[in-house]
Amino acid sequence: MDSTVIRTLPPLLLLSLPLCGCKQMVLEPVPDWAYPINPAQPPGQTAPAAPQGPFHIGTSKLSFTRSELTNLFSAPDWRPEDHPAMPEIVAHGRKTVVFTNSLDCSLACL
Numbered sequence: 064m065d066s067t068v069i070r071t072l073p074p075l076l077l078l079s080l081p082l083c084g085c086k087q088m089v090l091e092p093v094p095d096w097a098y099p100i101n102p103a104q105p106p107g108q109t110a111p112a113a114p115q116g117p118f119h120i121g122t123s124k125l126s127f128t129r130s131e132l133t134n135l136f137s138a139p140d141w142r143p144e145d146h147p148a149m150p151e152i153v154a155h156g157r158k159t160v161v162f163t164n165s166l167d168c169s170l171a172c173l
Contacts, residue, residue: 091121116132136155137154
C-alpha cells in the first residue's frame, strides 16, 4: 500500500464512526452523594453529619447504606440482573489479603 493511504486511513475510519449507526451511550446524571463536595465551614460552626443512606440511583431498584458502600470486602452491585454472578473473590475479596474492586469501579458503574 502507498504510505499516503496508510496515513490517511485511520483518521478516515474514525471520522466515519458516527455514520455507522453505532449505539450511543446515554449518560445518567451522577447523584450528588456519589462525589460529595465539602465546603469549608464558617468559624464556630460544625459540619453537618454525613447522610447514612439508604442511597439510590435512578436506574436501579436497589439501595445501599453508607457502611455497605464503604465496606472493602463487599462490592455493591447496583444492577445484578445485567450480568452473571460475580466470582466470590470479586464480590467479597479475601479478608486481610485481597480487597474487592468496589473502590475502583462502583462509582464508574453508576
